[in-house]
Amino acid sequence: MESNFGFELVEEKTINEIKTRARLYRHIHSGARLLSLENEDENKVFGITFRTPPTDSTGVAHIMEHCVLCGSQKYPVKEPFIELVKGSLNTFLNAFTYPDKTCYPVASQNLQDFYNLVDVYVDAVFHPLLSEYMLQQEGWHYELETLDSPLSYKGVVFNEMKGAYSNPDDLIEEFARQSLFPDNTYAVDYGGHPRHIPELTYPQFKAFHENYYHPSNSYIYFYGDDNPDERLRRMDHYLQGFEAIQVDSAIPLQPQFSEPRRMEISFDPGDESEGRKGRLLVNWLLAETSEAETELGLSILGHILLGTPASPLRKALIDSGLGEDLAGGGLEDDLRQAYFSTGLKGIAVEPDNQLADKDKIETLIWQTLEELVHGGIDPDTVMASMNTVEFRLREMNTGSFPRGLLLMLRALSGWLYDRDPFEPLGYEQPLEAIKKRLESGEKYFEKLISHYLLENPHRTIIVMQPKPGLNQMQDEEEQKRLKDARAGLSEVELKQVIENAELLKNIQETPDPPDALATIPRLNLGDLEKEIKQIPLELEQEKGSRLLYHDLFTNGIVYLDVGFDLHTLPQEMLPYISLYGRALVEIGTETQDFVRLSQRIGQVTGGISSSTLATQVREADRSEVWLFLRSKATTAQADGLLSILKDILLTVKLDNRERFKQMVLEEKAQLETGLVPAGHRVVNTRLRAMFNEADWAEEQMSGVDYLFFIRELAEAVERDWTSVLNRLEQVHHILVNRQASLCNITLDSENFMAFKPKLDRFLDSLPSFPVERAVWQPKVAPINEGLTIPAQVNYVGKGADLYKTGYQLHGSISVINKYLGTTWLWERVRIQGGAYGGFSLFNHRSGVFTFLSYRDPNLLTTLENYDQSANFLKELQLDDEELVKSIIGTIGDLDAYLLPDAKGNLSLVRYLSGDTDESRQQWRDQVLGTKETDFHAFGETLANIQDQYRVVVLGSAEAIQTANAERNGWLQVNRVL
Numbered sequence: 001m002e003s004n005f006g007f008e009l010v011e012e013k014t015i016n017e018i019k020t021r022a023r024l025y026r027h028i029h030s031g032a033r034l035l036s037l038e039n040e041d042e043n044k045v046f047g048i049t050f051r052t053p054p055t056d057s058t059g060v061a062h063i064m065e066h067c068v069l070c071g072s073q074k075y076p077v078k079e080p081f082i083e084l085v086k087g088s089l090n091t092f093l094n095a096f097t098y099p100d101k102t103c104y105p106v107a108s109q110n111l112q113d114f115y116n117l118v119d120v121y122v123d124a125v126f127h128p129l130l131s132e133y134m135l136q137q138e139g140w141h142y143e144l145e146t147l148d149s150p151l152s153y154k155g156v157v158f159n160e161m162k163g164a165y166s167n168p169d170d171l172i173e174e175f176a177r178q179s180l181f182p183d184n185t186y187a188v189d190y191g192g193h194p195r196h197i198p199e200l201t202y203p204q205f206k207a208f209h210e211n212y213y214h215p216s217n218s219y220i221y222f223y224g225d226d227n228p229d230e231r232l233r234r235m236d237h238y239l240q241g242f243e244a245i246q247v248d249s250a251i252p253l254q255p256q257f258s259e260p261r262r263m264e265i266s267f268d269p270g271d272e273s274e275g276r277k278g279r280l281l282v283n284w285l286l287a288e289t290s291e292a293e294t295e296l297g298l299s300i301l302g303h304i305l306l307g308t309p310a311s312p313l314r315k316a317l318i319d320s321g322l323g324e325d326l327a328g329g330g331l332e333d334d335l336r337q338a339y340f341s342t343g344l345k346g347i348a349v350e351p352d353n354q355l356a357d358k359d360k361i362e363t364l365i366w367q368t369l370e371e372l373v374h375g376g377i378d379p380d381t382v383m384a385s386m387n388t389v390e391f392r393l394r395e396m397n398t399g400s401f402p403r404g405l406l407l408m409l410r411a412l413s414g415w416l417y418d419r420d421p422f423e424p425l426g427y428e429q430p431l432e433a434i435k436k437r438l439e440s441g442e443k444y445f446e447k448l449i450s451h452y453l454l455e456n457p458h459r460t461i462i463v464m465q466p467k468p469g470l471n472q473m474q475d476e477e478e479q480k481r482l483k484d485a486r487a488g489l490s491e492v493e494l495k496q497v498i499e500n501a502e503l504l505k506n507i508q509e510t511p512d513p514p515d516a517l518a519t520i521p522r523l524n525l526g527d528l529e530k531e532i533k534q535i536p537l538e539l540e541q542e543k544g545s546r547l548l549y550h551d552l553f554t555n556g557i558v559y560l561d562v563g564f565d566l567h568t569l570p571q572e573m574l575p576y577i578s579l580y581g582r583a584l585v586e587i588g589t590e591t592q593d594f595v596r597l598s599q600r601i602g603q604v605t606g607g608i609s610s611s612t613l614a615t616q617v618r619e620a621d622r623s624e625v626w627l628f629l630r631s632k633a634t635t636a637q638a639d640g641l642l643s644i645l646k647d648i649l650l651t652v653k654l655d656n657r658e659r660f661k662q663m664v665l666e667e668k669a670q671l672e673t674g675l676v677p678a679g680h681r682v683v684n685t686r687l688r689a690m691f692n693e694a695d696w697a698e699e700q701m702s703g704v705d706y707l708f709f710i711r712e713l714a715e716a717v718e719r720d721w722t723s724v725l726n727r728l729e730q731v732h733h734i735l736v737n738r739q740a741s742l743c744n745i746t747l748d749s750e751n752f753m754a755f756k757p758k759l760d761r762f763l764d765s766l767p768s769f770p771v772e773r774a775v776w777q778p779k780v781a782p783i784n785e786g787l788t789i790p791a792q793v794n795y796v797g798k799g800a801d802l803y804k805t806g807y808q809l810h811g812s813i814s815v816i817n818k819y820l821g822t823t824w825l826w827e828r829v830r831i832q833g834g835a836y837g838g839f840s841l842f843n844h845r846s847g848v849f850t851f852l853s854y855r856d857p858n859l860l861t862t863l864e865n866y867d868q869s870a871n872f873l874k875e876l877q878l879d880d881e882e883l884v885k886s887i888i889g890t891i892g893d894l895d896a897y898l899l900p901d902a903k904g905n906l907s908l909v910r911y912l913s914g915d916t917d918e919s920r921q922q923w924r925d926q927v928l929g930t931k932e933t934d935f936h937a938f939g940e941t942l943a944n945i946q947d948q949y950r951v952v953v954l955g956s957a958e959a960i961q962t963a964n965a966e967r968n969g970w971l972q973v974n975r976v977l
Helices: 060-067 080-087 111-126 132-138 156-164 168-180 202-212 228-239 292-306 312-319 358-375 379-395 403-415 428-439 444-454 470-487 491-509 571-586 594-604 635-651 657-673 679-688 693-702 704-719 721-735 749-764 812-822 824-832 860-867 869-874 880-894 900-913 917-928 932-943 957-966
Strands: 007-015 020-027 033-038 044-051 090-093 101-108 141-143 152-154 218-224 261-267 277-285 325-332 339-348 459-466 538-542 545-551 557-565 607-616 623-634 741-747 785-788 795-801 837-842 848-854 950-955 972-975
Touching: 007 228, 020 228, 033 228, 033 403, 044 111, 044 403, 060 101, 060 132, 060 156, 060 202, 080 090, 080 111, 080 812, 080 880, 090 111, 101 111, 101 403, 111 228, 132 141, 132 156, 132 202, 132 491, 141 491, 152 156, 152 470, 156 168, 168 261, 168 277, 168 325, 168 339, 168 459, 218 228, 218 403, 277 325, 277 358, 292 312, 292 325, 292 339, 292 379, 292 428, 292 444, 312 325, 312 339, 312 358, 312 657, 325 657, 339 358, 339 657, 358 444, 358 459, 379 428, 379 594, 428 444, 491 824, 538 749, 545 749, 545 900, 557 635, 557 749, 557 900, 571 594, 571 607, 571 623, 571 635, 571 657, 571 693, 571 704, 571 721, 594 635, 607 635, 607 693, 607 900, 623 635, 623 693, 623 900, 635 749, 657 704, 657 721, 679 693, 679 704, 679 785, 679 795, 679 848, 679 950, 693 704, 704 721, 741 749, 741 900, 785 957, 795 860, 812 824, 812 837, 812 869, 812 880, 812 917, 812 932, 824 837, 824 860, 824 869, 860 869, 869 932, 880 917, 950 957, 957 972
Parallel strands: 033 218, 261 459, 545 741, 785 950, 785 972
Antiparallel strands: 007 020, 020 033, 044 101, 044 218, 090 101, 141 152, 277 339, 277 459, 325 339, 538 545, 557 623, 557 741, 607 623, 795 848, 795 950, 837 848
């Protein structure tokens, strides 16, 4: 075997689908595995992964993920991770814990920056400091203010997981996995159960790292256009001193059940009057397979059954009227054995708190699968899913997520379990094999249903019943545990708790020594591009519609966004827009019901979806608010794409009450279940809506006001469908107007020349009439508001419009914001406060500045920390090193890596909002020229607007009521859930 820098080559392969040369190595002395993918992608990725199977629910693997990035032998600072966040051009920097592995990936387009990131991460995982205080900060510790005060828990992961256990979606999906794997590592909560996290001891914590964080248990990965020999040379250097050992980390197979199992769990739905709804989930554990064809076949089957509103199993569940929305994630294939889950949420509950229709739902799922097997799956449905999955595989559109990182996770799906890491990276051979099976007439997917679902006894049925007051009961149980723990401590031990918490606080507040900070590698200002990155943009007017064209290589895919100006609508129609946009794609036309339409979209496009855009225009007191149909297809399928867009815009059949009702209930369920995982976004939208028209419109179309509207609309559809239909048709007739439209096209010039005449004909078919812009008069009274939900954590926001207070826009605010979020807010809200996140945001178009926290155990303390930000900035003594780091990190944010469709969309947003290349270059110049005095001046700005701030808190009723009592009812309280 070939040996290179201490590595032996195990296998080599060219993977044409991703234009990559792949090599698998083993490091001879340490036993480390290394997968090297060589290609032309400038967005380079490195990752190191360890198999980390936990044996309990203390969250040790999750807490370890946090702690290894809190200082290492070579980089002895408290937060190397956050130091990198401050001053790197990274395109990805994070870590994730899975039920059986922990991944530490980084990515950058800049080679030196990439090497810097790799260096810090490798030292972090192999040589972390792992002090007891890190476990206390990131995991858990007791806090006690005085000898006669109550004991409490603090810790970042502890509060993160309290937030997770407040989310019914997270709760039922976690339990689904555990129910299927009662006999191996997947039976425990790898993230940590709040009840069990305080059981983790420091010796157990240290032992976990010693057991699993060894090169012999590591899976090292490189991807991109960097030198492949340099990868090996650097890793050989890092692995010196390690000897290969046997690490017992293999994941055993779960023994198969002989019969299905049923179980019940509870969740807190909030107010009892809104909470008479439950959930049911049916889950199958699938037999392990190492065949790429079967793995791809199961993935396509998942899409066939549940992937679109017209998918047969999804449609049967929604059409039944037994629930409001689909539950379960379909096929989950991140673990050694894949599993499949589906069911319904929003199920009626009887007075005795039992689900009324659980047996009907289970029977319906079973009967639907049997009918598909015996009657056959509609060939058009199969064809649509085949095309959709193939399009996704070929496009490999990962959004802001680096492509190399997606491929790392794909490789790990086999590699981690001692299977071939190359096989999951290709798809041509298994795809072609499945196509041949179908062409021969084989009932391929029907056989998969029979074997993996109907004939599979390893099944669990989970009933999730509402239990109002459950969160309060859990809080009381926690207080009892704390009270018992306090009673078991002597006065000397209680004093030690107080002293320990004070010592931890002192450690957190003590700055790192300058010589330690100097060890963190970083770039210099001279390494940065001085000029902005431009996106090609050509403007045309065609048939009364504006055309924005971006000449970019898209590998033969046309990205087309067709937009309609929502300023043509009266303001009372805005709340209908999200549902109207969905209806265009999901309700059907005069000649095709929504099933046939969905099949047609799947067969000839890469997808069509609706979205809204709302933005203030820079340096203008007006907004741009649009509805877009975002679509994509290969250039060979362009005629089919335009034909579908024409049909849905001209012949949409809105008069389908049952289908529209389903969409309303789905929308309602999705909004409600999104409150906890995205609480900071809910708060931010609510806050910003108080200050400008664009954010007010966004709140009407997607925020809390929209949720209140949806609940009323659900009743109106039943009570007065005629009025609802009339309003929808009004929206349609006003909105679809060529003269109030805009097309955004991203495509290379050669293909655009062929596409343009087709687009012209499409535009010529649309109605055209004079544009009348409606005048909107938002009625918003800026208030301080407390929004209550059944959660054990809070999301705390505070914001103001800086422009209305006289602030003059300057690019330095981006640098200041970066610094504030990685120093003061990080340290006070997250590190000391125990929240999962704390940060600030500024919208340069609207002038609105907001502070936000995420999964926060505090409320008033967090607001006080926001208020103290002004003095922190005014009194800041900022050395050149820290200033340069923040400037570099800000430039990294400005130069984020984008795929072609994202570039086209960003250019569209810039065009509508008035962000010109000239203003962007000025902004960049100001960022690069930021000085310490800019920080002081912005501190003065914040200090002078204290009476202009407004507060919005989303959280538990108890926390909001307590804060209100302390501040004499300063929050207007509204129950959201």
